[in-house]
Amino acid sequence: MNTAAKLDATIRTAFGKGASRRDRAAGRTPAVIYGHGAEARHITVDAKEVARILRHKNAVIDLNLDGKVESVLVKSASKDAVTQIIENIDLVGLVVGERVHVEVPVHVVGESLSGTVIDLEHKTVKLEVAATSIPDFVEAIFDKQGAGFHVLAKDLIVPAGAKLELAADELIASVVATAAGHAADLASAE
Numbered sequence: 001m002n003t004a005a006k007l008d009a010t011i012r013t014a015f016g017k018g019a020s021r022r023d024r025a026a027g028r029t030p031a032v033i034y035g036h037g038a039e040a041r042h043i044t045v046d047a048k049e050v051a052r053i054l055r056h057k058n059a060v061i062d063l064n065l066d067g068k069v070e071s072v073l074v075k076s077a078s079k080d081a082v083t084q085i086i087e088n089i090d091l092v093g094l095v096v097g098e099r100v101h102v103e104v105p106v107h108v109v110g111e112s113l114s115g116t117v118i119d120l121e122h123k124t125v126k127l128e129v130a131a132t133s134i135p136d137f138v139e140a141i142f143d144k145q146g147a148g149f150h151v152l153a154k155d156l157i158v159p160a161g162a163k164l165e166l167a168a169d170e171l172i173a174s175v176v177a178t179a180a181g182h183a184a185d186l187a188s189a190e
Helices: 017-025 047-053 179-189
Strands: 005-011 028-034 041-046 060-065 068-079 086-093 099-109 116-120 124-130 138-141 150-152 171-177
Touching: 005 047, 017 028, 017 086, 028 047, 041 047, 041 060, 047 086, 099 116, 099 171
Parallel strands: 005 060, 028 086, 099 138
Antiparallel strands: 005 041, 028 041, 060 068, 068 086, 099 124, 116 171, 150 171
């Protein structure tokens, strides 16, 4: 499960392209906090710290703003296509007990038989989960199965309290024969 990262923020008073460039030159990344009918709030955060936090998908941040700590979820981040510098971030304010919709990666656990490979149809899946309990991933389990074996959405290992936003019979991954494995099967059949 993701644990909330700590980050200090300051209120932005200057706006526009020039002000944003000055913030980035000073090592700060512009950000906006949205949510719950409140007016959007413009802030800046330390660029290096936020880059570190954004390495983790679905990052929940305990934001220290004017001495008051509030939890936010990273909704999106924009990067410069060339320099890969984070230009701005959109954050969503969280309320205790709130459930959020997030996309998490599917991790394959185990392996298939020799001469086969696991074909992952869905690299990520959407979940509805408590904002404070966002998993880092869900698991698709394989235990030396052969060609034709498949894992459906209902077979995924999902944390308690999380709701998968996908039909139960949706194909997540399957075991398929490789060209070499298929040739070996044909040779043994002759």
